[in-house]
Amino acid sequence: MSITRKLAGTVAGLAAIALLAGCAGGNAGDAADDKGSEANPVKIGVVGASDPQWTSFTEAAKAEDISIEIVDFAQYEQPNPALTAGEIDLNQFQHIVYLGEYNQSAGEDLTPIGATAIYPLGLYSTQYDSVDAIPEGSTVAVSSDPSNQARGLLVLQSAGLIELTGGGSIFSGLDEVDTAASKVKVTELEPSLTATSLPDVAAAVINNDFITDAGLSADDAIAQDDPSDPNALPYVNVFAAKAEDKDNETYLKLVQIFQDSTAVQDDLVETSGGTAVLLKTPVADLEESLATVQADIAESE
Template sequence: MSDQTPLIEAPKSRVPLIAAVVVVVLAIVGVVTFLVVRGGDDAPRATGGDKAPALSKDKPVKVVIGAVNASEPYWDTFKARAKDAGIDLEIKDFADYTQANPALSQGELDVNQFQHLVYLAQYNVANDDDIVPIGATAIFPLGLYSQKYEDVADIPDGSTVVVPDDDSNQARGLLVLQSAGLVKLKDGGSAFSTVADVDESASRVKVKALQADLTATSLPDVAAAIINNDFVTDAGLKFSDAIAKDDPKDPKALPYVNVFAARAEDKDNAVLQKLVEVFQQSQDVLDGADKASGGTAQFLTTSPAELQASLDEVETQLRATKK
């Protein structure tokens, strides 16, 4: 899977596009999280049986949480809130995010939280796996910036707007432009759209793709530019300067929500569901996570069923691109 998570620079090839996407996104947020649920010597294991153990402060269920950059203060807060719910959290660092899904699939982990749905779809399709989302965390928006205009409505018809040329951010940038009313995509838009999919006759602006690290430097010469989150502050901009960004309520943005993920057989596990609930309903945890993201996180509580439907759609689209 921020891309601020999520907003990633992906490789040029379309199939492995998500791996690179997630690296940059999550690097911006400064945190990549892998959650593990397993029993310690004195605690029952949350998964691996027919029934999840009951949660109790007197006999907590052991949960090992793995994270890259576990020094963010909100992890200690999360640990305290989980303890209140009968979950004994132990934080563990992982050096390589690419190990998280294979480890989950092989049973070494019981749940992870580091990826958005597009990345998860990429992994499942590439590995013929069926890891599923069990809860949402946040979208880390991709923004449109301008040095000339303070509102999208002020951008003149026929002017040029640039998007990153990497596959994933190009598609996501085009969806932002479509949501803002600047372009219309021939197929309605998807996580795999390109500039070639822009319906020029029905669009207000012309779209040009540039190398991701050049979109910010192009601002003096164009009407506006989609800028990956990792280049925003380097360009002397603030995230609040964006004149348009992903709308979490837009179904087209849903594939970019970060999720808790588990093996298919554990999708209804009560302990894992409680862990998601603790994250989503603990305001001090959310405040800390938002601070770690530079104030860009847009938290969601999208249902697992909706997340799964979006994942299925992206996987179908991805398989179609491979034919």
């Protein structure tokens, strides 16, 4: 089954559930006006509802007289179709690239209404303690997974180790490495092997899931995504809403609460193992990045 058909089927099923719920719920206009009350909480879809920041967030919202309900999903493929179908009001689990891919494949227009954090992708080495120390002509490894490979190549470019033709994009591959203009050679490995390859390469871009395999922590990275680099913007995690709800005052207030609550932010960093870089990226920048991502996806199809 193609991902488009799979998403379409999921959306259809959730839409039917939402329709039945609407029939039993009374006046829709009254419900909308009362959104955020105890009787009609804002439903926010997440993956990992047991993470401590959601308890802190619920308490912080309640202090501002907004009731929320955290709706847990087991798989990343579920929260966007649920939002499209009206099963939930917002979701917070994805970065802009993922959101753009969903919109393009499902023909939807979900939109970011606020940033939360970026989880940097790091470059690690057991032989060199800085990027500058990596010798010219040495080999650096990146993941063979296409989405992670593109992001890894952008990390290497930001670190000054390679040059990508055209400046690079979320679809960049090894064929875009300008070898004549690059300091190092790049090889690809299975994601799980990037960490264990460190004795054999000068450095490797390693996903957070695998850095412990090399006896490393996120603090050991000699380079990583720079949240201020435009190339990193598509990997910022966001709150997403239906396009028609992007100016909803209650939803925007919840984003502000999430971003301003010390307890929520501390718990988010703790959940990430200290890797999360907290952000308050302007919504206009998020929307522009999403539009660019979707245009790039459409062009590549």
